[in-house]
Amino acid sequence: MTTSSTGAAGAQPVPSGFAVSERTARLRAEAALFMRDHVLSLVSHDLRGPLNAIHSWAYVLERKLDANDPNAQRAVTGIRSGVDQQVKLLETIVDATRAETRSLALAYAPFPLHPLLDETVDEVRSNLARPRGVEITVDSQLATEQLNGDRERLAAALWVMLTFAVEASTEGAALTLAARVDTGAWHATVTYDTNEAALNDPALPHVLETFARQQAGEPREAKRIAWVFALCKRVAEAHGGSFEQSDATGGEAATLALRVPLSAMAPR
Structure with a gap:
């Protein structure tokens, strides 16, 4: 018809x-x-890749730097801490906010x-x-x-x-x-x-x-x-x-x- x-x-x-x-x-x-919620999902997904890469490279840098150099070690620790904070923000704010439509x-x-x-x-x-x-x-x-x-x-x-x-x-x-x-x-x-x-x-x-x-x-x-x-x-x-x-x-x-x-x- x-x-x-x-x-x-x-x-x-x-x-x-x-x-x-x-x-x-x-x-x-x-x-x-x-x-x-779709945009938040994209943000969460697209940010995790670079953050994981930064975290991995921080370990590489740590092995290359002088273990007795406090400034170098402090810098690596700061990088790792910054990545952990960003991941926590994604989990507690971004992912939690879109929970309503994620489980429809x-x-x-x-x-x-x-x-x-x-x-x-x-x-x-x-x-x-x-x-x-x-x-x-x-x-x-x-x-x-x-x-x-x-x-x-x-x-x-x-x-x-x-x-x-x-x-x-x-x-x-x-x-x-x-x-x-x-x-x-x-x-x-x-x-x-x-x-x-x-x-x-x-x-x-x-x-x-x-x-x-x-x-x-x-x-x-x-x-x-x-x-x-x-x-x-x-x-x-x-x-x-x-x-x-x-x-x-x-x-x-x-x-x-x-x-x-x-x-x-x-x-x-």
């Missing part, structure tokens, strides 16, 4: 006093929470997938796509399929995907949400033509955090996602599924792909 709806019939001015629904505001805050609690229950799509798309259309003049087309092959998982968490992941695609689209652009079920898994893919100017234009209505939108335009290391999709990745993996972000290349559109098993189970 394929359905289509237009976010705006034509060009519309930026609304004065742009406001969003209570649900959109809550989803925005939740996305920001996962983003914060899920409320498992069976639910139909098609209403989830309709509700989430309607939320994004009314709160962002229409004010931005962006069209959302839904290409759904779903009928009565159900998924055993956390409905609210999965709705939030889909909301982030659609919201980002709208924010990255120019006025009059169209994006597509394709949904299907095969081999025991639900697949939701958002396809859109990304425009960095539209993503960061302060004159346009925005829902996502400014720093998140700016970071999304920066080069990414292999297999790393933009920070804004931290919630999508964490929720997908907590259900035993996956999330992938593909940038536009060779004239092709960008894609965001969510895959979740119908009988979702948290990975051991």
Whole structure:
């Protein structure tokens, strides 16, 4: 079944006093929470490598330096002490702060997938796509399929995907949400033509955090996602599924792909 709806019939001015629904505001805050914890996770991971290297080289220096030189020994001790302090900070502050989303609690229950799509798309259309003049087309092959998982968490992941695609689209652009079920898994893919100017234009209505939108335009290391999709990745993996972000290349559109098993189970 394929359905289509237009976010705006034509060009519309930026609304004065742009406001969003209570649900959109809550989803925005939740996305920001996962983003914060994702950044903390990256900081913890990326700092441990250099700190371990400094610690190892301190032992090498200690063996090379004169054991009877108090200044040299004091310097080595200071290096080791500084590294230990930084590691302790990572463990007690950085790692502890992100504990809430690291061990994500899920409320498992069976639910139909098609209403989830309709509700989430309607939320994004009314709160962002229409004010931005962006069209959302839904290409759904779903009928009565159900998924055993956390409905609210999965709705939030889909909301982030659609919201980002709208924010990255120019006025009059169209994006597509394709949904299907095969081999025991639900697949939701958002396809859109990304425009960095539209993503960061302060004159346009925005829902996502400014720093998140700016970071999304920066080069990414292999297999790393933009920070804004931290919630999508964490929720997908907590259900035993996956999330992938593909940038536009060779004239092709960008894609965001969510895959979740119908009988979702948290990975051991």
